[in-house]
Amino acid sequence: MRINRIKEKAMQGVFFLTAITSIAAVVLICIFLFYNGIPAIAEIGILDFVGGQKWAPTNEPASYGILCMIVGSVYVTAGAIIIGVPIGILTAVFLARFCPPALYKILKPATELLAGVPSIVYGFFGLMVIVPFIRDNIGGNGPSLLAASIVLGIMILPTIIGVSESAIRAVPESYYEGSLALGATRERSVFKAILPASKSGILAGVVLGIGRAIGETMAVILIAGNQVQIPSSITDGVRTLTANIVLEMGYSTGLHRQALIATGVVLFVFILLITLSMQAIKSRSEKNG
Amino acid sequence: MDKFTIKDMNLYYGKFHALKGVNLNMPKNQITAFIGPSGCGKSTLLKSLNRMNDLVEGCKITGDIRLDGEDIYGNIDINILRKRVGMVFQKANPFPMSVYDNIAYGPRTHGIKSKAKLDEIVESSLKDAAIWDELKDRLKKSALGLSGGQQQRLCIARALAVKPEVLLMDEATSALDPISTGKIEELCLKLKNQYTIIMVTHNMQQALRIADNTAFFLLGKMIEYGNTDQIFSNPREKETEEYITGRFG
Numbered sequence: 305m306r307i308n309r310i311k312e313k314a315m316q317g318v319f320f321l322t323a324i325t326s327i328a329a330v331v332l333i334c335i336f337l338f339y340n341g342i343p344a345i346a347e348i349g350i351l352d353f354v355g356g357q358k359w360a361p362t363n364e365p366a367s368y369g370i371l372c373m374i375v376g377s378v379y380v381t382a383g384a385i386i387i388g389v390p391i392g393i394l395t396a397v398f399l400a401r402f403c404p405p406a407l408y409k410i411l412k413p414a415t416e417l418l419a420g421v422p423s424i425v426y427g428f429f430g431l432m433v434i435v436p437f438i439r440d441n442i443g444g445n446g447p448s449l450l451a452a453s454i455v456l457g458i459m460i461l462p463t464i465i466g467v468s469e470s471a472i473r474a475v476p477e478s479y480y481e482g483s484l485a486l487g488a489t490r491e492r493s494v495f496k497a498i499l500p501a502s503k504s505g506i507l508a509g510v511v512l513g514i515g516r517a518i519g520e521t522m523a524v525i526l527i528a529g530n531q532v533q534i535p536s537s538i539t540d541g542v543r544t545l546t547a548n549i550v551l552e553m554g555y556s557t558g559l560h561r562q563a564l565i566a567t568g569v570v571l572f573v574f575i576l577l578i579t580l581s582m583q584a585i586k587s588r589s590e591k592n593g
Numbered sequence: 594m595d596k597f598t599i600k601d602m603n604l605y606y607g608k609f610h611a612l613k614g615v616n617l618n619m620p621k622n623q624i625t626a627f628i629g630p631s632g633c634g635k636s637t638l639l640k641s642l643n644r645m646n647d648l649v650e651g652c653k654i655t656g657d658i659r660l661d662g663e664d665i666y667g668n669i670d671i672n673i674l675r676k677r678v679g680m681v682f683q684k685a686n687p688f689p690m691s692v693y694d695n696i697a698y699g700p701r702t703h704g705i706k707s708k709a710k711l712d713e714i715v716e717s718s719l720k721d722a723a724i725w726d727e728l729k730d731r732l733k734k735s736a737l738g739l740s741g742g743q744q745q746r747l748c749i750a751r752a753l754a755v756k757p758e759v760l761l762m763d764e765a766t767s768a769l770d771p772i773s774t775g776k777i778e779e780l781c782l783k784l785k786n787q788y789t790i791i792m793v794t795h796n797m798q799q800a801l802r803i804a805d806n807t808a809f810f811l812l813g814k815m816i817e818y819g820n821t822d823q824i825f826s827n828p829r830e831k832e833t834e835e836y837i838t839g840r841f842g
Contacts, residue, residue, distance in 0.1 A: 479689075481686070
């Protein structure tokens with residue numbers, strides 16, 4: 305008896321420690337980011353930093369405005385959503401409701417494989433296929449907002465498909481039967497009865513996709529052009545927050561380096577907002593569900 | 594006049610012979626009840642009448658089922674059939690949307706878009722289902738917030754909204770309290786003037802109270818069919834008598 309009790313206590317301690325580790329990691333990242341980033345933001349001035357369009361850290365005097373990068377990240381993410389969400393949701397509908405079992409056995413692992421492809425490979429794919437295609441057929445130099453949106457749209461597909469498919473499968477079959485019994489077709493029953501019932505789960509998938517798109521770095525650097533500008537067309541180049549950090553971190557010093565870390569703070573705030581909205585969606589769906 | 598006629602019908606789930614040689618005519622504007630122990634095939638037969646059995650893999654039907662003389666397993670638009678033959682399920686299954694949208698779902702499916710027309714259908718359907726007074730102030734609220742009895746009557750209203758000719762009720766009151774059950778039984782007696790009602794019930798008292806005709810099923814066979822009073826007071830078959838007097842089942 306006694307030994308069992310001691311064992312139990314010990315195991316509890318182990319579980320507690322492992323749980324603490326991941327929380328500690330998050331806390332340490334927060335501390336590091338804010339400790340290094342906030343002073344730079346204070347020195348530059350928050351409005352000049354977040355609202356300034358001029359990013360010229362090596363000029364005399366230097367300017368540290370990241371508005372172009374914020375806009376770039378938002379545009380690229382929005383583009384990925386426009387391309388990835390409709391395809392992802394319709395694929396999930398197909399997989400969950402219409403796919404013949406034999407085909408499902410091939411399609412499902414294929415969509416999962418998409419999640420396992422390293423992002424640099426997506427970048428190469430964009431560089432070798434999508435960039436030349438845009439240059440030759442649509443216009444501009446090739447590396448552009450459009451190229452980044454397409455590749456990110458593909459990259460968020462597995463997230464959206466996976467989460468949406470389970471949300472659709474979680475809808476009680478009685479909704480589907482109820483709709484059929486009223487004389488609705490299969491398609492109408494799926495789109496008007498099942499899909500609305502799974503919308504909070506699908507929304508959660510979309511939000512996760514947004515998180516993935518805004519944080520993506522390697523693929524974007526290769527194909528977005530990385531010019532510091534607010535793009536006036538979809539074939540213009542853009543620089544995202546993540547690209548800004550990676551491109552300049554290697555040679556930056558002093559305030560420049562700190563400003564890059566502060567760029568990370570802004571990115572972190574974005575991710576925080578996304579996670580919070582995710583939590584809000586979750587708790588709302590639990591209440592309704 | 595007979596609304597539904599079933600001739601020499603057999604139904605198989607894969608190799609399992611679930612309904613054996615059923616012959617049955619169900620008259621218009623009357624209530625017909627199917628009774629029998631669990632697994633006797635009565636729900637299966639009910640679901641064959643609006644072809645919900647099509648959803649079951651490996652389900653095969655032979656024989657002849659006609660609605661107003663038309664073969665419903667022949668060359669027929671299955672969605673029109675289900676519009677004509679409405680169904681209320683054992684467990685109330687309102688959609689997770691507002692009361693109004695639940696009722697309007699069917700009419701919208703069949704192409705009605707005008708708001709005025711939909712308003713009118715929602716009101717008349719809820720009135721027909723005797724639930725208008727309870728729900729008229731919460732049409733925009735979620736249907737999932739209603740009580741079980743209200744949800745089931747909402748489902749009846751939803752079925753009525755597409756103006757069916759027949760209403761199938763699959764143990765529609767088995768999950769409800771006696772007061773809600775009473776309300777739905779009253780409703781059925783009122784509705785039979787306009788609709789033909791076919792119901793499956795586990796509750797023999799319910800069949801006795803409201804059904805005009807009763808069919809007794811056992812192990813996939815229809816043992817006896819006739820006027821409800823005759824079946825309960827003077828059954829022809831020994832199995833029927835044993836079942837209704839509670840000796841098995």
